[in-house]
Each structure stands twice: as C-alpha cells, then as structure tokens.
Amino acid sequence: MKKQDFINQLKTELQGLPATEINDIIRDQEEMISDAIAAGRTEEEIVNSLGEPKELARSLKAEFKIDKATEESNLPLQVKGAFGALGALLVLAPFNLIFVLGPFCAVIGTLIAGWAVTLALGTTSLALIGVFFAKFIFVTAGIAAHFSVFFAFIGIMGLAMLFGFAMYAVTKLIFKMMLSYFKWNLNFIKAQA
Amino acid sequence: MSMNTQFNKGVIEMCVLALVRQRDYYGYELVETISKKIEISEGTIYPILRRLTNEKYFETYLKESSEGPPRKYYRMTDNGKEETKKLLALWSKFTEDVHFIIKGGS
Numbered sequence A: 001m002k003k004q005d006f007i008n009q010l011k012t013e014l015q016g017l018p019a020t021e022i023n024d025i026i027r028d029q030e031e032m033i034s035d036a037i038a039a040g041r042t043e044e045e046i047v048n049s050l051g052e053p054k055e056l057a058r059s060l061k062a063e064f065k066i067d068k069a070t071e072e073s074n075l076p077l078q079v080k081g082a083f084g085a086l087g088a089l090l091v092l093a094p095f096n097l098i099f100v101l102g103p104f105c106a107v108i109g110t111l112i113a114g115w116a117v118t119l120a121l122g123t124t125s126l127a128l129i130g131v132f133f134a135k136f137i138f139v140t141a142g143i144a145a146h147f148s149v150f151f152a153f154i155g156i157m158g159l160a161m162l163f164g165f166a167m168y169a170v171t172k173l174i175f176k177m178m179l180s181y182f183k184w185n186l187n188f189i190k191a192q193a
Numbered sequence B: 001m002s003m004n005t006q007f008n009k010g011v012i013e014m015c016v017l018a019l020v021r022q023r024d025y026y027g028y029e030l031v032e033t034i035s036k037k038i039e040i041s042e043g044t045i046y047p048i049l050r051r052l053t054n055e056k057y058f059e060t061y062l063k064e065s066s067e068g069p070p071r072k073y074y075r076m077t078d079n080g081k082e083e084t085k086k087l088l089a090l091w092s093k094f095t096e097d098v099h100f101i102i103k104g105g106s
Helices: A003-013 A019-038 A043-049 A053-071 A075-092 A096-138 A143-192 B005-022 B027-035 B042-054 B078-102
Strands: B058-063 B071-076
Touching: A003 A019, A003 A043, A003 A053, A019 A043, A019 B027, A019 B042, A019 B071, A043 B042, A053 A075, A053 A143, A053 B042, A075 A096, A075 A143, A096 A143, B005 B027, B005 B042, B005 B071, B005 B078, B027 B042, B027 B071, B042 B058, B042 B071, B071 B078
Parallel strands: none
Antiparallel strands: B058 B071
C-alpha cells in the first residue's frame, strides 16, 4: 500500500472522532512515514509495518472513548460514555463478547436491581404522604392514626434517600473500576497485535 | 529470540521514558535510538507516545525541521519525571533480582 492510500483509509476509518483528534493522528502518521522514508526505508515497507488502517483506527477509537469516559465527571454522561467504549471494544475484538460484555451485563443487572429498590422506596413514600393528606382532609380518625402514616412516610423516605446516596456512590465506583478494566483490556489487545 | 510481546512493550515504554527524561525527542528519533539496541517497528512507538501524552507524562510542541514539515517533539512534564523516577527504581530492583536468580542465588 502507498502512503497516501494508507492515510486516506485511516482518515475514513477514524470518522466519528472529533476533527482535531483525527487531524492530530493523521499528522503523526504522516510525520513518521516521511521520517522513515528520509531514513532510507521504502514507502511500501514502512506502510506495511504499520498494519491495517482499519485495525489501527478501531484501536485508536476505543482508546479515545475509554479516556473520554474516564475523565467525565458527570455520572450519567460517564455511564453513557462507558456504553460507547464497550461498543468500541466489541468491534475491536470479538472475543470481548465473553471477556467484557459478560461481566458488564452482570454488573449492570445488579446496579439496575439496586436502583429499582430505591425507586420503589421513593414511590412508596410518596404514596404514603398522599394517603396522609387524603386521610387528614376526608377522614375523621384520631390524631394518632394520622401520625402513624406520617411517620411511616418519614421512615421510608429516609430509607429511599439513604439507598439513593449509596447507589450513587456504588454506581460511580463500579464505573470507575469498569473503565480501568476496559483500559487494561485495550492495552492487552494492543500488545497481542 | 522472540520476546513475549507484552513484556517487550513494557521494556520499550521504559526506554522511551528513560530517553525523554534526559531531553526532548521527536517520534522517529526515538524509533532510531531504541532500534539500535532492540528490534522494534515504527508502529510500536507511536501508540506508546500517544498514551504517555494522554496520561500527562509528556507534553508536545511542534518545531520546524530543515528536512520537511514541522515535527512534534515530546517533553516530559514534572509529573512524568516523578513517575519515571519511581518506575526506573522499580525496574532496577527487578533486574537486579532477576540477575541474582540467574546467577544461581536463592
């Protein structure tokens, strides 16, 4: 393959990354190829040693997505970024269906279960406060009966908030660990190539 | 002898860090310097440089060259220097230990 074919193919395969990133990668590759030619290597030889543009692009894309998700401080955006990075790792190496997708699904399932519990507690406490006001207005029960509902609301609301905070912290930690596993996985794949 | 690739890349990364610690280099200069001793291809060095730059070990700047378009130079950051110092100390300890075992120590 000739230098220009390699560069053009790489450019095409990198689509999806920000333009500044693509330009920077292309600039580096062009510099390296022209330096290698100046050092006496043939164009064919040097381009062949760089491997397939498609493979290189996939690996660079996965790296970019993992790094971006890792740096993201907003949790929902980080979760979204992690899904993007997961996709890139699966495209890069199909064996990751086993090594990445499997553990990822198991962990996500557990997190979803935890968030469902939080949501159920929150909903229950809202229902209780509804009941409290309804009874207060329409039912002439003793004050004790009213307040038992109110205290149940306080208790469950508190539990829901506690769960919410805990789930937030756990989710944050899990995604941090997951992304550093993604990074390790990517470096492992690159070392085999 | 063909070395285990994972092992090999760790060694090359160590060489890159040790060289850039002393002065600023451009990419191909590193390829040439390292390949005098260890067999490497151009494709190996660039991903390492990219990663070390992303991880803030290096910062880069462009400098005009007499031969052609400007080249990207890699300069080690203060943070990079600190981390490299630790890594090189670990590396020396590791090679000493391996050497000790090779010599038949126990």
